[in-house]
Amino acid sequence: MRRQEVLTREPDPIQLHVVLSEAALHRVLGSPEIMREQLEHLIQISHLPNVFLQVLPFANPSGITVSSTVTLMHLAEQRLSTVYLEDLRCDVLMGTGAIHPL
16 A cells, blocks of 8 residues: 555656456456455545556557566656566666566
């Protein structure tokens, strides 16, 4: 819950842009009631002005597959943007070329 506070903190909530695989919405973890609460929470959070939530559908014609977490970071003070990829074998910070085996 503390991590979620950054979305509503004043005066400077973070900007969050999420592309969620449709598969994540179909994956059942817990009871139907828990899943309903999770979906309702996503809908509620998506209405915040600083949150942009998209669902990548199964029928996506671009052929993009989601196999790992991808985080785009904007470091305003350093005027830098970078991408962080993470999976079971390694993590990669693109923009610096650094590869860090787990």
